[in-house]
Amino acid sequence: MNTYIKSLPVAALLLLASCEKYLEKDPIGILTEEQIATDPTVGTITGAVTNAYVPLASTLNLFGDWNWTQGLVLRNDFITEDIASGDANKKWSPDGDQAWMDDVASFNFTPENGAFNGLWTYDYEGISRTNLAISQLTDEAIIQQTGMEQNLRNRLLGEAYFLRAFYYFNLVANFGDVPLLLKPLTNFNEAYEVARRAPKDEVWTQVNSDLTEAANLLPNSKYTSDSEKWRASKGAAIALQAKTALYRGQWQQVIDRVQELETLGFYQLNSNYFDSFDVSKEFAENEVIFAFDHQQGVLPRRGNGLTALLGWGFLAPSPDFTGSFEANDPRLDYTVNVSDQAVYKLLGGTNTDNKGNDDAPSNKIYIRWADVLLWKAEAYTELESYPQAIALINEVRQRARNTPIVGGGTAPGGTLPNRGASTDKTQVKEWLMHERRVELGMESHRFSDLRRWGAAKAVLTALGKNFQDRNYLYPIPQGEVDKSAGSITQNDDY
Numbered sequence: 001m002n003t004y005i006k007s008l009p010v011a012a013l014l015l016l017a018s019c020e021k022y023l024e025k026d027p028i029g030i031l032t033e034e035q036i037a038t039d040p041t042v043g044t045i046t047g048a049v050t051n052a053y054v055p056l057a058s059t060l061n062l063f064g065d066w067n068w069t070q071g072l073v074l075r076n077d078f079i080t081e082d083i084a085s086g087d088a089n090k091k092w093s094p095d096g097d098q099a100w101m102d103d104v105a106s107f108n109f110t111p112e113n114g115a116f117n118g119l120w121t122y123d124y125e126g127i128s129r130t131n132l133a134i135s136q137l138t139d140e141a142i143i144q145q146t147g148m149e150q151n152l153r154n155r156l157l158g159e160a161y162f163l164r165a166f167y168y169f170n171l172v173a174n175f176g177d178v179p180l181l182l183k184p185l186t187n188f189n190e191a192y193e194v195a196r197r198a199p200k201d202e203v204w205t206q207v208n209s210d211l212t213e214a215a216n217l218l219p220n221s222k223y224t225s226d227s228e229k230w231r232a233s234k235g236a237a238i239a240l241q242a243k244t245a246l247y248r249g250q251w252q253q254v255i256d257r258v259q260e261l262e263t264l265g266f267y268q269l270n271s272n273y274f275d276s277f278d279v280s281k282e283f284a285e286n287e288v289i290f291a292f293d294h295q296q297g298v299l300p301r302r303g304n305g306l307t308a309l310l311g312w313g314f315l316a317p318s319p320d321f322t323g324s325f326e327a328n329d330p331r332l333d334y335t336v337n338v339s340d341q342a343v344y345k346l347l348g349g350t351n352t353d354n355k356g357n358d359d360a361p362s363n364k365i366y367i368r369w370a371d372v373l374l375w376k377a378e379a380y381t382e383l384e385s386y387p388q389a390i391a392l393i394n395e396v397r398q399r400a401r402n403t404p405i406v407g408g409g410t411a412p413g414g415t416l417p418n419r420g421a422s423t424d425k426t427q428v429k430e431w432l433m434h435e436r437r438v439e440l441g442m443e444s445h446r447f448s449d450l451r452r453w454g455a456a457k458a459v460l461t462a463l464g465k466n467f468q469d470r471n472y473l474y475p476i477p478q479g480e481v482d483k484s485a486g487s488i489t490q491n492d493d494y
Contacts, residue, residue, distance in 0.1 A: 042148050045136050049156045052129035052163045053230075055122040056292040058364050060305030063121060068098055071118025074305050075364075077444040078315055079104050079115045080174065080474065085446035086463045087437070092316040092341050107466040111475035111494050119174060120477050123167040124181070130164040131184050133157075155224055158217030162232040165210035165240060166366075172203040173247060173448060176473045176491060180206060195484045197476075204248060211241045222266040229283040230293030230363075235266050239289050239367050246375050247452060254379035258372055267369040269395070273403040274334045276368050279348035279361050289367040296361040303359030307347055311356020315343060317442060320463060325438050328415040333406040335441050345442050350406050365443060370396050374436050381428050387421070389428055393435050394418040400439070429453075470494060 054062060057075070064072025071079075082088040083105045090101045103109040109116075136142050137157040171178045177197035185191050214237035218224055224231040242257035261267065268286045270276060275285040282293070294304040309315060317336045325332040336343050340352055347354045348362025373392050380389035401416035419431050436449055450456035451472050460467040470493035480488050 040136060040142055040146060042146050042152070045133070045142070045146065045148065046152075046156060048129065048133040048136060049160050049163075052126060052133055052160060053292065055126035055129070055167070056364065056366070057294065057302065058292070058304045058306040059294070059301055060308065060358055063125060069100065069114050070121075071100075071114030071116070072121060074309075075122055076115045076118040078306065080119055081444035081447045082315070082442055085450055086318055086460060086465065087321040087441060087446045089316045089318050091313045093313060105465070107460070107468065107471055109475075111478035111481070111490060113475075116474050117477040117479060119474070120171070120480065123171050126167040127164055127181055128184070130160045130167070131182065133160040134164070135184055151219075154217045155219060158214045158234075158237070159224065159232045161210040161217070162214040162237050162240065165207045165214065165237075165244075166232075168203055168207050168210075169240065169244060169247075172200050172207070174474045175476055176200045178203060179488065182206070192487075195487045197488060204244065207244055208241065211237050211244065215241065220264075222264075223283075228293075230291065232290060235261060235264060236290040236367060238264075239372055242372065242375055243367070246378065249382070251379040251382045254375055255383075258376040258379075261372065267372070269369055269373075269399045271399070271402070273331055273400055274344070274350065276365060277334075277345045277348060277362070279354075279363070282361075282363055287369040288363075288365055289369065289372070291366060292364040294361055294363050296357075296359050301359060303357070304346075304348075304354075304362045304364065305358050305360075306364075307354045307360040307362060308356060308358035310343060310346060313341070315346070315442075316341065317343065321437075321441060324434070326416060328411045329400060329438060330403045330405045330411055330415075331400050331438055331441075334403075343442055370399075370439050371436075371443075371445070374432065374439065377432055377435075381425065381432055384425065386423055386425070386428050389432065390419050390422065393431055396435055396439055468493070 055075075060074050061072075062074070064070060066073060078088070079101055083090060083101060084107075086105075090098065090105060100109070100113050100115065103113055104115050134157065137153055137160065143153060168178075168180075177200050179194055179196060180198035180203055181194050185194070214232070215234055218232070218234040218237060220234060222233065222235065223229040224233045238257055238261050242254050242261070245251075245253035245257060267289060270285050270287045275281050276287045278285075282288075282291075293302075295302040297303075306315075317338075322332060322336065322338065333344075334350065335345050337350075342352045342355055344350050346362065348360065354360040354362060373396060377389040377392035380386070380392070397416045397418065401411050403411075405411055419428075422428055433449070433453065433455070437446060440446070447456070450459055456472060457467050457469065470491065473491050475494040476488060476490050478490070481490050
């Protein structure tokens with residue numbers, strides 16, 4: 001009988017700094033007898049890959065029982081992206097509830113802030129799960145024992161490689177150098193060996209390697225599985241390759257990868273801007289490339305818990321954000337209804353039916369076609385191919401102005417006119433930056449955009465935030481540094 005062991009969550013650390021201190025707890029990243037699984041089957045291996053998606057969810061209390069201070073109630077993207085960027089305030093009515101979120105908003109946080117622990121925990125938990133799945137799927141003895149068909153093996157392995165790349169992308173973009181863990185850990189010595197930060201270029205190289213594997217293994221179809229359309233696809237892998245190139249300033253590679261996506265012919269802008277967010281049209285529209293599939297009323301729970309927070313007054317678009325929309329832009333009213341205090345994009349409908357629902361079905365969208373087109377426009381701008389960049393910006397604007405307004409009817413004539421010809425790089429870049437803000441508002445992209453553009457300090461200090469140069473990277477959670485006795489080092493100036 002063969003024995004296979006599932007690695008523990010890399011929730012707070014990849015090792016123990018002091019064996020004596022932590023003997024009463026499960027070692028982080030170490031395997032325990034309770035997690036031993038014998039005689040794997042096709043079902044258990046498939047389940048291991050499915051479980052690797054879970055840390056992408058906004059489901060409540062996946063890794064903590066109302067542990068707000070450690071940032072474990074749900075994924076913190078809305079804090080580290082939307083609130084940090086000034087596009088959102090913590091609540092519609094300011095109060096002292098969850099003051100650590102206010103500290104992120106004002107950039108008065110310390111490395112002990114739960115937002116960063118939550119980000120780290122969710123992503124390393126995802127990596128732990130993908131490593132388990134990859135170790136099983138690359139073990140010939142296991143594959144022979146289970147009798148798994150090669151097509152299914154390739155597809156599942158491709159999904160796992162994509163997910164590992166996705167989690168590492170998020171970590172390196174937010175923290176810079178991070179520990180690089182590529183297999184389940186089986187003893188304390190292995191844990192100590194990986195408890196150090198790998199240079200960010202090494203992590204980016206691993207992200208690209210995993211995505212290349214994923215793109216080669218996943219089927220050449222829009223959906224990896226017709227019955228489970230939420231699974232990572234070939235298009236998602238290529239799109240994340242393009243985004244990786246974007247973050248590394250590899251402009252021609254961005255264009256090449258997006259053109260590869262265009263050749264597939266799977267994606268295009270929906271005629272209606274809101275179709276990507278409408279729960280009644282999930283996986284029946286043309287724009288979403290990768291999303292987490294929240295489902296209501298299933299066990300284990302899989303609903304979108306962020307909608308519960310919306311019902312408790314959390315996540316209010318800021319006046320600066322709502323004021324950034326041009327006159328009559330239909331996207332504003334599809335994003336937020338200020339009078340009803342409703343963020344429609346996150347609720348999944350132009351109503352408040354899911355407001356306060358802790359098990360809502362609205363999906364979390366990570367990559368959609370408009371985002372990809374604007375990556376390509378950015379690459380063209382950096383390469384000074386301004387007509388191509390402007391054409392893509394105008395394509396996004398055209399869809400927006402042609403979208404029926406909320407409640408019916410059309411936007412007045414002259415709404416969102418096309419951007420004209422320009423060879424002024426500063427002007428074209430400003431158009432691009434504006435378009436990304438209003439097109440992708442409240443989708444948890446804004447702070448990363450500001451950092452990537454090197455614009456965060458200017459934009460956020462103008463909003464009265466205490467942004468410092470060190471904030472271009474978030475701090476490593478202080479608990480990780482402390483428990484490793486310093487072998488995991490802190491980012492500069494924290």
